[in-house]
Amino acid sequence: MKKSILFVDDEKNILRALYRVFSEEDYNLFFAESAKEALDVLETNDMDIIITDFRMPGMSGYDLLKVVKEKYPHVIRIILSGYADENIVFKALQTNVAKVYVLKPWNNEELKEIIKNVIELEDKMREKRCLEIINNIDYLPTLKNLYNTICKVIENEDDINKVVKSIEQDPAIASKILQVANSAFYNLKTASVKQAVVYLGLVNVRNIVLNAAVFECVGDGDYKTLLWEHANLTNKIFYYIYERILGKKVQDSFASAGLLHGIGQILLLKLFQQEYKEYRKRIIYSDQCIDFEELEKEIFGFTHTELGAVLLSWWDIPLPVVEAAFYHHRPDSSNIINREVVCVANIACYLAWDLVGVKQFEEYVNYSKEFLKFNCESWVDLKQLCKNLFNKQED
Numbered sequence: 001m002k003k004s005i006l007f008v009d010d011e012k013n014i015l016r017a018l019y020r021v022f023s024e025e026d027y028n029l030f031f032a033e034s035a036k037e038a039l040d041v042l043e044t045n046d047m048d049i050i051i052t053d054f055r056m057p058g059m060s061g062y063d064l065l066k067v068v069k070e071k072y073p074h075v076i077r078i079i080l081s082g083y084a085d086e087n088i089v090f091k092a093l094q095t096n097v098a099k100v101y102v103l104k105p106w107n108n109e110e111l112k113e114i115i116k117n118v119i120e121l122e123d124k125m126r127e128k129r130c131l132e133i134i135n136n137i138d139y140l141p142t143l144k145n146l147y148n149t150i151c152k153v154i155e156n157e158d159d160i161n162k163v164v165k166s167i168e169q170d171p172a173i174a175s176k177i178l179q180v181a182n183s184a185f186y187n188l189k190t191a192s193v194k195q196a197v198v199y200l201g202l203v204n205v206r207n208i209v210l211n212a213a214v215f216e217c218v219g220d221g222d223y224k225t226l227l228w229e230h231a232n233l234t235n236k237i238f239y240y241i242y243e244r245i246l247g248k249k250v251q252d253s254f255a256s257a258g259l260l261h262g263i264g265q266i267l268l269l270k271l272f273q274q275e276y277k278e279y280r281k282r283i284i285y286s287d288q289c290i291d292f293e294e295l296e297k298e299i300f301g302f303t304h305t306e307l308g309a310v311l312l313s314w315w316d317i318p319l320p321v322v323e324a325a326f327y328h329h330r331p332d333s334s335n336i337i338n339r340e341v342v343c344v345a346n347i348a349c350y351l352a353w354d355l356v357g358v359k360q361f362e363e364y365v366n367y368s369k370e371f372l373k374f375n376c377e378s379w380v381d382l383k384q385l386c387k388n389l390f391n392k393q394e395d
Contacts, residue, residue: 002026002027002028003026003027003028003048003049003119004027004028004029004030004045004046004047004048004049005022005027005028005029005030005047005048005049005050005051005115006030006031006032006038006041006042006045006047006049006050006051007019007029007030007031007032007051007052007080008031008032008033008034008035008037008038008050008051008052008053008056008061008064009033009052009053009056009080010033010034010053010056010057011053012033014053014104015031015033018031018051019031021108021111021112022112025112030045030047034056034057034058034059035052035056035058035059035060035061035063035064035067036058036059038050038052038064039064039067042068042071042072042075047072047075048075048076048119049075049076049077049078049115049118049119050064050065050068050075050076050077050078051078051079051080051115052064052065052077052078052079052080052081053079053080053081054079054081054088054089055081061079061081062088062092062097065077065079065092065097065098066097069096069097069316073316076099076118076119076122077097077098077099078098078099078100078101078102078114078115078118079092079098079100079101079102080102080104080106080111081101081102081103081104082103082104082105089101090251090252090253091155093251093252093253093318094154094203094251094252094253094318095151095154095155096151096316096317096318096319097155099118099318099319100114100118100319100337102114114337117335117336117337118319118337120335121319121322121323121326121335122313124306124309124326125309125310125313125314125322127306127310129302130302130306130307130310131310131314133267133271133307134307134310134311134314146166146167146170146173146209146213147206147209147210147315149162149163149166150163150166150202150205150206150209151206153202154202154203154206160194160197160198160202161194163197163202163205164193164194164197167193167197167205167209168193170213172212172213172216173209173212173213173216174193176208176212176215176216177193177196177197177200177205177208177209177212178190178191178193178196180196180200180208180232181195181196181199181200182196203252203255204255206256207255207256207259207260208259210256210259210260210263210315210317211231211256211259211260211263214263214266214267214311215227215228215266217266217270218266218269218270223269223276223277223280224266224269226280226356227262227265227266227269230262230349230352230353230356231258231259231260231261231262231263232259233352233355233386234258234259234261234262234345234348234349234352235258235259235348236258237258237347237348237351237352237382237385237386238250238257238258238259238344238345238348239258240382240385241344241347241348241372241382242344245372245374245378245381245382246340246344246372253318253320253321254318254320254321254324254338254341256317256321257320257321257324257325257341257344257345258324258344258345258348260308260312260317260321260324260325261308261321261324261325261328261345261348261349262304262308262325262328262349263308263311263312263325264303264304264305264306264307264308264309264311264325265304265308267304267307267308267311268296268300268304268307272299272300275299275300278299279295279296279299279300282295283295283358284357284358286359287359288359289359289360289361289362290358290359290360290361291361292304292329292360293305293329293330305325305326305327305328305329305330306326308325308326309322309323309325309326312325319337319338320337320338320341321341323336323337323338323341323342324338324341324342324345327342328342328345328346328349329346329349329364330364331343331346331364331367331368331371332364332367339371340371340372343367343368343371343372344368344372346364346365346368347365347368347369347372347382350364350365351382351383351386352386354386355386355387
């Protein structure tokens, strides 16, 4: 079935140009010259994607997408604009008001590719098999409510006490926030949830809440501890690569990519405890390199990357984090939009498993190193840092 796209821009010449680009593509095309007109179109037509300008008379593109997210959450939201106010753009991406931002003037082929890729990923995230599994995990809907509370406080710059109160009502999440704040990495030394939230910042708290809540739905045990330590170590390596090697700031829209990339593993552990033990033993005791995804297909019938990405998409997590979860073992996929984020997650995950002796194929990590233009010195320094982080974590 053809996908339907709604283009919104107050400049007629932009809409004409977009018509010329997409008129021979296999889409149903709709056009609107204002946010009000766009909402009228959405009321009377089933739409798959909306692509809007940011700065328009009356209701802005940002406010339009906020309404679309609320009323039509299944519609993929993309910004196509020459307006480059970083604060507003980052806020739109961070809160998933928009999944992708494309700057004008656009490259026709690149825009077509972005739309194709985001549609393919969204279709995969809606596959019935994984959605049925997610919907049958009782604990997760409560988490979604807490996550949404935090997101709304961030989006509306609201009172932080709303978040503190929500966290304090869940002792398991509150204890995990305090554990992270008091760890050697942050070294806060506090028993106050509010102080921990203020110190860590809402974005970090949101990410910890997501990860911790999924971990709390699994009983204690060695595998749970292993996966928690792996997630936290991967997160630290992810930040180090961005800030120290690439010299870039980790944006809020993908700040949780390192922490949440492997969240599907904990779901496998919860849902298939006996099979997961067999899976983990085959990885740990193998004297050969293991392809995680092939082994998971053999044992479970699907992969932790599929399951994790579907969960994150179901929670309406920003696209770069969903891509990191889905592609971190296949960073060379032609469907990736946020390739830099995925490659950094791939390297961080590889190094975190390498430290506990898991043998892995180097093909994909070599691809990521080449894409990110790592030199030998950077790689040696990174591996030494990982050993230091691992030793600190063990202590």
